[in-house]
Amino acid sequence: MTTGHGCLRRGCWLAAALVLIGCCAPALAQSAPVFDNPAAIPDLGKLVPTATDSKGVTSSLQILVLLTVLTLVPSILVMMTSFPRVVIVLALLRQAVGTPQLPPGQILIGMSLFITMLVMAPTWQRIHVDAVTPYFDGQMGQREAFDITAGHLKDFMYRQIEQADNHEDIYLFLEYAEQREIPTDEEVSVVDVPLTVMIPAFMLSELKTAFIMGFRIYLPFLVIDMVIATILLSMGMMMLPPVLISLPFKILLFVLADGWHLVVQTLLYSFA
16 A cells, blocks of 8 residues: 555656656747857857957956966975974874863864975075066067976975985986986986976975974874883772873963974974
């Protein structure tokens, strides 16, 4: 009986839908435009004004380039700046203190963004003076401006790789790109390294550096956890979680040592 009523109910809904479509079909047929003639299709050229001179074309191209760059800004920020190292170290610090939800992720991302802006300010200033301003003034072409911008970014990335002594990352990706084995005693200039090789080498180097810094920050908090756990075990308080006791001590130690100032100072001087 239930199946029969279900089929009857679905049949009623289907019939009602067919009746509604049949009633609306004439009206839709009368109101819908029929494009028998291809000339009846609206011409967008009459709605969007065309550029009549070179200045108009240049403005349109500038808008197109600007929109393209804006879509790539998140990727550029993550891959070619100091942002990865800063955000990884701050995230490891939050985990080491034992408060995975404090500070909130938005605060860490915001702090990482402002630290990145401060670190990258000299590089961006050189790019603005050497590439952006001459390009918009018509003193150089788009390709030349891109090469100058890429050169300044490669200089920054290569300097960070050199400080961390991670040249093997460049050799790794360069050997794969050129399909040949590069001797370790062969000096590779930053000019000879393409951007497609420098970016992944820089990211790999930043991951190594960030985790090394995170381990050094994590170590004292780990010692506090081990000491508290040993004391509780010796007192026979095995049912009491050591985190409840060690968390106030870790926060107190971090505040008394002015931990945020020391961590941010270490991050800033690591890019010097």
